[in-house]
Amino acid sequence: MPKRDWDDAFANMAHVEGSEKLPTFWADRAAAYRASGVRVDEDIRYGPAERELMDIVWPDGAPKGLAVFVHGGFWIRMDKSHWTDLAEGARANGWAVALPQYTLAPEARISQMTRQVASAIALAADKVDGPIRLAGHSAGGHLVSRMVCVDSPLLTPVLDRVEHVLSLSGLHDLRPLMWTAMNDLLKLDEEEACAESAALLRPHERANVTAWVGGGERPEFIRQTKLLAMIWDGLDVPIREVIEGDHNHFTVLESLKDANSPLTRAFVGLNG
Template sequence: MASGRLDYEAEYNNRARVPDHLIHLDGWEQDAAAYRATARCELSLSYGAGERNQVDLFYPENGDSGGPVVLFIHGGYWQSRDRTSVSHVARGANMRGLTVAVPSYSLAPAANLAGIIAEIEAAADFIMRRMDRPIVATGHSAGGHLAACLMARTSPSLRPVRAAMPISGLFDLPPLVETSINKALGLTLEEAHRLSPLEWTPPGSGKLVAVVGGAESGEFLRQSRAIVDTWGRAGVTTRYHEVPEAHHFNVIAGLANPADPLVDILVELTEGA
């Protein structure tokens, strides 16, 4: 719950925090369209029955290394954007020999958050079955939350996800309940607790690197540090990584560059995943 000492609206309303956010979002759309037009890819593969249950696969031009597939999950507070706005984030990993899958999922308010988590589980399972490989889960903002959910799931009938790189992720959801962000989500406080990966039983092993922009709000920094500390104590090999001076809308920019530290981290996570 929000307290008088901390303005959660100001902490989590990233569009208000970054006045030129539309420039960055428009840039994503342009870069994504340009990459889809030139990349070696398979587009709009169905992983479920929903209209938005589709995933794009981006392949390395010079042959796949044969390792795990990188699954990148878009953000937008579970209520906006889709896979076509972030296709360009596959470029860096593709140029390092990794295949990248980028799914869409149903959005709030048409879907609730529990249903969205289930859809991303279905997307991950579709990719692992189709490629017969494990995945490294990554994603931005709400996508970081969903990546952590994949790694923390415990169903014995599903192939585990042993490595993740959430970027500016949300792992502790109760602070969102009294903000404008929750208008579309409609989370009760009980649901916010129940759907927070920080309150789930942590994985007992695996690797997680929590990435966050150095210029983001104190709450975003806290969230990434919290999952690193909590999961690290449980046996996960964890690391906290700040992108210097990055805000919420340019923190993912390095994924398009094969020489960027974020791509280095993805490559490291694929080793033994």
């Protein structure tokens, strides 16, 4: 049996004061953003499952390309409607921003979620020309990292357009999750945990990744970020590690709304 308390290692909300109010706050703020006059195409269906839906937030002019943000929630909670306002930084810089959701555990295995996100990206790529840049938070960071592994579920014409992946507080070695209470829902076994862990897989030759985490996050999330950066750097692909200030797992997201923040610049490839 593991000696470490792995439930505590992943317990972000238990270590952030007032975090129980955050889901309602996020949902209300995102709803206000959608009502603000920004053009948002909601509930675009990319597959037959109930949750296979995405939104696209459009810039004021012709898009420079497609930016995709994949939400987190440990693969068991949350949906696209909590995060619409996080598109603003990329949108203000001229990018169309797709926000997909996916079937949650226990209705789906993580491997199925990986394929669903690839399907969402493929449909969004049909709707928006130009380069593609991917970002995801927490479980979403895992899902976008999987898009640039050697066994990527993206077809070559789409993968060839992916310029960069931003894994924000991402989970890249899923094996410790087998020792958490969450695994009652995730149902990870050794085979799937290894097959779905980007840090245990060879990156695609086109992979270009930034692994970003808050300096005030749980140590396990910092370890997961360092792990991907260390292993993929040794496999000779472009990868950058950023530990930002004292941000926790939730505040690290906030600057995606700022068109000029370092995080937004990493997302959509701005210089300077």
